[in-house]
Amino acid sequence: MLDGTTRFAPHVVATGAQTSAFTVIEAKPSVSVVGLGYVGAVSTACLSDLGHRVIGVDLDPVKVGQIASGRSPIHEEGLGDLLAEGVAAGRISATHDLVDAVRETDVTFVSVGTPTAADGGCDYSYIIAAAEKIGEALRDKDDWHVVVMRCSIPPGTTMQVMVPVIERLSGKVCSLDFGVCFNPEFLREGVAVSDFRAPPKTVIGATDDRSANIVAKMFAPVDAAPLLTSIETAEMVKYVDNVWHATKVTFANEVGRLCKPLGVDSHAVMDIFVKDTKLNLSPYYLKPGFAFGGSCLPKEVRAVAHIAAGAGVHLPLIENLTRSNRVQIETAADMLRETGAKKVAVLGLAFKPGTDDLRESPVLDVIADLMARGVEVRAHDMAITAETNVSGQLAYVRHAAPGLTRVADHLPELLADSVDEALDGAEAVLVTHANDTYRAALADARVPVIDVVRLYDGADKPPVLNGIGW
Numbered sequence: 001m002l003d004g005t006t007r008f009a010p011h012v013v014a015t016g017a018q019t020s021a022f023t024v025i026e027a028k029p030s031v032s033v034v035g036l037g038y039v040g041a042v043s044t045a046c047l048s049d050l051g052h053r054v055i056g057v058d059l060d061p062v063k064v065g066q067i068a069s070g071r072s073p074i075h076e077e078g079l080g081d082l083l084a085e086g087v088a089a090g091r092i093s094a095t096h097d098l099v100d101a102v103r104e105t106d107v108t109f110v111s112v113g114t115p116t117a118a119d120g121g122c123d124y125s126y127i128i129a130a131a132e133k134i135g136e137a138l139r140d141k142d143d144w145h146v147v148v149m150r151c152s153i154p155p156g157t158t159m160q161v162m163v164p165v166i167e168r169l170s171g172k173v174c175s176l177d178f179g180v181c182f183n184p185e186f187l188r189e190g191v192a193v194s195d196f197r198a199p200p201k202t203v204i205g206a207t208d209d210r211s212a213n214i215v216a217k218m219f220a221p222v223d224a225a226p227l228l229t230s231i232e233t234a235e236m237v238k239y240v241d242n243v244w245h246a247t248k249v250t251f252a253n254e255v256g257r258l259c260k261p262l263g264v265d266s267h268a269v270m271d272i273f274v275k276d277t278k279l280n281l282s283p284y285y286l287k288p289g290f291a292f293g294g295s296c297l298p299k300e301v302r303a304v305a306h307i308a309a310g311a312g313v314h315l316p317l318i319e320n321l322t323r324s325n326r327v328q329i330e331t332a333a334d335m336l337r338e339t340g341a342k343k344v345a346v347l348g349l350a351f352k353p354g355t356d357d358l359r360e361s362p363v364l365d366v367i368a369d370l371m372a373r374g375v376e377v378r379a380h381d382m383a384i385t386a387e388t389n390v391s392g393q394l395a396y397v398r399h400a401a402p403g404l405t406r407v408a409d410h411l412p413e414l415l416a417d418s419v420d421e422a423l424d425g426a427e428a429v430l431v432t433h434a435n436d437t438y439r440a441a442l443a444d445a446r447v448p449v450i451d452v453v454r455l456y457d458g459a460d461k462p463p464v465l466n467g468i469g470w
């Protein structure tokens, strides 16, 4: 039995285990791995290599036979050797009987397939079938058991699809009678074994600390600092990671298609691009917030799209950046419209804090929408006062975006001298800059606040605040 924190159950290993193996595995939970495909076969071999007793389970008798005899069902560097070693040491066995495997182990890793369903969504049938057997097994199992989901699935699937089936079949309650984790798999096919030993990260979403501790301890030999989070966050991380990788590939390919007709060496460009770990390959620009703006980004995205069109090159990713950016602006405008406010305070006018640069500041488009609907606007910016000479910039605003002419004409009179003056009588607030002044001013806000910069993180967030991406 597992106590969840410090002690793991001794497990009686199969006949044939070497004496030394007993010593190692007695301190480690035993594991069943459901689904012996690309993910499950690697988990089976690598967890055994860490000293766990592992029972592999699959519906496919061929895969069961291969794993049981220490042969790899897939082509993967080093996998066959680890499986052969695990079988020879008595740590690895395989079966088609999932109920038995769950009963005989402490932790169950689920890595069955999640193919695309006919409607384009996720086919849950394999998960549900596995969950039914796990539930059946847990019905008569008194010891604490942890179910570790590893499939790539839409956020919410573990708790809303898999767990209810296990609870119904077992008659037990998740996180009281058994634990559930979501542990996404980030290993690259082809180098999966070496990635397992040096993972890019280990993410553990858990229903309870006890289960999180058990799984964290299992991965401790390869990653002593796993990232603990909620099940849903862990589910989402896997999708976001893969979409990001796809975005990187697509971006690099579009750069290549753009460079070639211009006679520029795309690899020379990207070799320099990746050297910049301050702005290019870094957390910078990677937090959901407001639309991009300013004098550079919008202009240069348009310029690149124009160059590509001139060269007869189609770049759907780059061409659609402006479109996606517009959706962010329109969403802020829609959220303000939904408040029904007739007077709105806007905190932060420049395209980012710390500058008085209004060129292509996305908040101006929101103000234009408010004004077009007859809403009274009062605005404040820490770097822009009535004394700030913005006439040159306003000329740019008029020139760059004709629809903003009205905003440019009225901007000086919209400006409030203080935050309090801007907020006075406001029925809703839009805040686009994060600073302590705005944070303090909005701490007791009673009217709807559309916060596009996440002023507050955590429990101190006033209930009237609403963000675009959170």
Ligand SMILES: NC(=O)c1ccc[n+]([C@@H]2O[C@H](COP(=O)([O-])OP(=O)(O)OC[C@H]3O[C@@H](n4cnc5c(N)ncnc54)[C@H](O)[C@@H]3O)[C@@H](O)[C@H]2O)c1
Binding pocket: 034, 035, 036, 037, 038, 039, 040, 057, 058, 059, 060, 063, 098, 111, 112, 113, 114, 126, 129, 130, 150, 151, 152, 153, 185, 186, 187, 188, 189
């Ligand atoms: N392949 C990858 O590199 C990778 C990486 C990360 C995550 N994932 C995700 O992990 C999951 C598994 O991927 P895979 O590539 O290993 O799939 P796979 O199709 O290679 O293997 C799935 C295995 O599950 C077995 N199976 C299905 N239902 C079962 C059941 N009820 N009981 C026992 N076995 C059952 C199948 O027979 C098959 O052998 C998927 O959700 C996938 O999206 C895959």
